[in-house]
Amino acid sequence: MIKSALPEILAQHSNEDESCWRIFVSAELDYFKGHFEEQAVLPGVTQLDWAIQLGCQAFGYEPTVATLEVLKFQQLMLPDTEVELFISHNAAKSKLTFSYRDGDKRFASGRIALALASATCNKDSQS
Numbered sequence: 001m002i003k004s005a006l007p008e009i010l011a012q013h014s015n016e017d018e019s020c021w022r023i024f025v026s027a028e029l030d031y032f033k034g035h036f037e038e039q040a041v042l043p044g045v046t047q048l049d050w051a052i053q054l055g056c057q058a059f060g061y062e063p064t065v066a067t068l069e070v071l072k073f074q075q076l077m078l079p080d081t082e083v084e085l086f087i088s089h090n091a092a093k094s095k096l097t098f099s100y101r102d103g104d105k106r107f108a109s110g111r112i113a114l115a116l117a118s119a120t121c122n123k124d125s126q127s
């Protein structure tokens with residue numbers, strides 16, 4: 001089993017409702033091993049894990065997912081690629097919207113609805 005680990009973060013900027021990370025997807029990441037033999041591809045579940053971890057850290061949520069919405073994987077994310085991960089949050093609905101892209105090229109996108117307990121924990125920790 002591979003332990004969850006975040007990619008190398010090259011740059012990050014954020015405001016109240018949105019954060020953006022420039023990340024480097026190193027060929028040395030364990031996630032590429034065996035996925036696939038002919039051409040290594042970053043698994044979608046790893047991309048989703050990174051969006052959940054970074055989004056919850058940025059906006060103060062516990063990483064407890066209720067549902068995933070409109071999840072799309074448009075392009076393969078290959079080893080040694082630099083991409084931007086954009087995440088915005090809707091505090092009223094406890095949702096994170098993410099997209100991985102590089103210029104006009106979109107790799108993946110979706111919405112993460114967080115469990116109500118996460119929103120409660122978030123509000124309690126800000127009091």
